[in-house]
Amino acid sequence: MSLTITGHIVNRFDxxxxxxxxxxxxxGELAKSQLLKVLDLLExxxxxxxxxxxxxxVKLDNLEVKTDDEIIRVIARRGPVARDLRALLAMSxxxxxxxxxxxxxxxxxxxxxxxxAPGNSPPSDNLLRDIRRMGKAVxxxxxxxxxxxxxxxxxxxxxxxxxxxxxxxxFRADLWRLLTFVMEDSRNVGHTVKLVLIIKAFERIGDHVKxxxxxxxxxxxxxxxxxxGSRQS
Amino acid sequence: MSLTITGHIVNRFDxxxxxxxxxxxxxGELAKSQLLKVLDLLExxxxxxxxxxxxxxVKLDNLEVKTDDEIIRVIARRGPVARDLRALLAMSxxxxxxxxxxxxxxxxxxxxxxxxAPGNSPPSDNLLRDIRRMGKAVxxxxxxxxxxxxxxxxxxxxxxxxxxxxxxxxFRADLWRLLTFVMEDSRNVGHTVKLVLIIKAFERIGDHVKxxxxxxxxxxxxxxxxxxGSRQS
Numbered sequence: 001m002s003l004t005i006t007g008h009i010v011n012r013f014d015x016x017x018x019x020x021x022x023x024x025x026x027x028g029e030l031a032k033s034q035l036l037k038v039l040d041l042l043e044x045x046x047x048x049x050x051x052x053x054x055x056x057x058v059k060l061d062n063l064e065v066k067t068d069d070e071i072i073r074v075i076a077r078r079g080p081v082a083r084d085l086r087a088l089l090a091m092s093x094x095x096x097x098x099x100x101x102x103x104x105x106x107x108x109x110x111x112x113x114x115x116x117a118p119g120n121s122p123p124s125d126n127l128l129r130d131i132r133r134m135g136k137a138v139x140x141x142x143x144x145x146x147x148x149x150x151x152x153x154x155x156x157x158x159x160x161x162x163x164x165x166x167x168x169x170x171f172r173a174d175l176w177r178l179l180t181f182v183m184e185d186s187r188n189v190g191h192t193v194k195l196v197l198i199i200k201a202f203e204r205i206g207d208h209v210k211x212x213x214x215x216x217x218x219x220x221x222x223x224x225x226x227x228x229g230s231r232q233s
Numbered sequence: 234m235s236l237t238i239t240g241h242i243v244n245r246f247d248x249x250x251x252x253x254x255x256x257x258x259x260x261g262e263l264a265k266s267q268l269l270k271v272l273d274l275l276e277x278x279x280x281x282x283x284x285x286x287x288x289x290x291v292k293l294d295n296l297e298v299k300t301d302d303e304i305i306r307v308i309a310r311r312g313p314v315a316r317d318l319r320a321l322l323a324m325s326x327x328x329x330x331x332x333x334x335x336x337x338x339x340x341x342x343x344x345x346x347x348x349x350a351p352g353n354s355p356p357s358d359n360l361l362r363d364i365r366r367m368g369k370a371v372x373x374x375x376x377x378x379x380x381x382x383x384x385x386x387x388x389x390x391x392x393x394x395x396x397x398x399x400x401x402x403x404f405r406a407d408l409w410r411l412l413t414f415v416m417e418d419s420r421n422v423g424h425t426v427k428l429v430l431i432i433k434a435f436e437r438i439g440d441h442v443k444x445x446x447x448x449x450x451x452x453x454x455x456x457x458x459x460x461x462g463s464r465q466s
Contacts, residue, residue: 071322085305172426179412186413189413
């Protein structure tokens with residue numbers, strides 16, 4: 001176990017911290033497996049799998065409530081101060097971000113179900129190519145942040161923040177391409193609205209990952225980086 | 234003073250809670266005055282005022298750090314449990330949402346500066362009309378949630394959550410209109426990308442307001458409403 005928030009993994013408080021840490025890791029793993037399914041859907045749409053992703057989101061919701069309750073219980077029971085308390089508050093905020101990542105994944109699945117509804121002509125491979133690329137970049141961010149969380153490695157958290165700064169560019173480039181596509185054929189407007197909502201959801205997942213990265217840096221280094229260097233996003 | 238979280242405004246802990254509450258109200262007032270300036274800019278663009286909005290955002294950032302520090306200090310000093318502790322954690326999350334509302338307002342101001350840069354043809358009134366309407370709806374949400382916060386009125390918080398459910402419709406309708414606009418003239422693509430980023434920022438402000446509303450309901454009623462009824466958003 002590599003969680004060494006206070007450097008002495010011995011007492012009951014620390015074992016409770018590890019429990020919370022593991023609950024957050026479980027949330028992250030679930031979010032990753034959900035996002036992986038969405039990437040599969042973008043390659044090979046399958047309404048059944050999309051429905052499964054939507055149905056699974058409730059598991060992340062439940063984990064959020066449980067983890068947040070555990071955090072509150074530990075604060076109430078142990079009365080931590082200073083660094084430990086900050087760590088617990090940062091964890092509570094990360095839990096919220098992970099749950100919202102789940103919400104965005106659910107949204108994307110629902111939009112894919114609409115896009116591929118029987119009777120609709122499915123979006124062209126050409127259009128999906130850019131969106132897949134953005135999806136993969138988001139997956140890398142999410143995997144990256146869960147590695148960071150596992151090791152509480154603030155150096156790698158900073159890499160994630162830097163990686164996030166590319167998201168805005170992806171969004172603008174994809175949006176530009178989608179707008180050009182609309183120009184070619186006005187029948188594409190309906191499709192394009194949904195595709196824009198999909199890239200918007202991917203971009204927001206990236207934002208939540210960045211928030212988590214900033215929380216990790218904050219409590220690993222005890223410094224507030226929320227307002228340093230990442231303001232362009 | 235109408236803050237009666239525990240029903241007995243007498244001891245030092247309560248006066249500290251009121252201090253935090255007032256800090257959050259100050260953040261809300263600042264966010265509102267910033268958003269009001271953005272609405273003015275959408276009526277009458279003025280690069281100087283837009284620059285002022287961008288420069289002002291640092292004040293919200295500073296208030297976030299101060300308020301969060303105060304919350305941590307109170308938890309560490311008073312060791313609150315149960316309801317009071319939940320209230321403080323909910324406040325901490327709301328502080329994060331208010332700061333991010335500020336970030337979105339800053340983004341919109343920067344985009345307006347780009348749109349109206351010398352040499353660009355400014356966006357038509359026709360296009361701006363829909364965006365103004367969305368901006369006003371967002372302003373109503375933000376004013377509504379600060380009223381809710383002032384009175385800790387969970388009934389009105391539920392109204393805010395309901396009001397938020399219209400945001401998705403605004404976004405889709407505006408996006409549709411913008412796409413149609415692109416079809417008319419391909420020279421509009423550059424403008425449209427920026428206008429989509431503006432409506433995306435407005436929509437995200439709405440999301441943050443909804444988050445705050447849910448936190449108020451959560452700690453006023455002691456029930457977790459985060460996963461009830463608002464899943465369509």
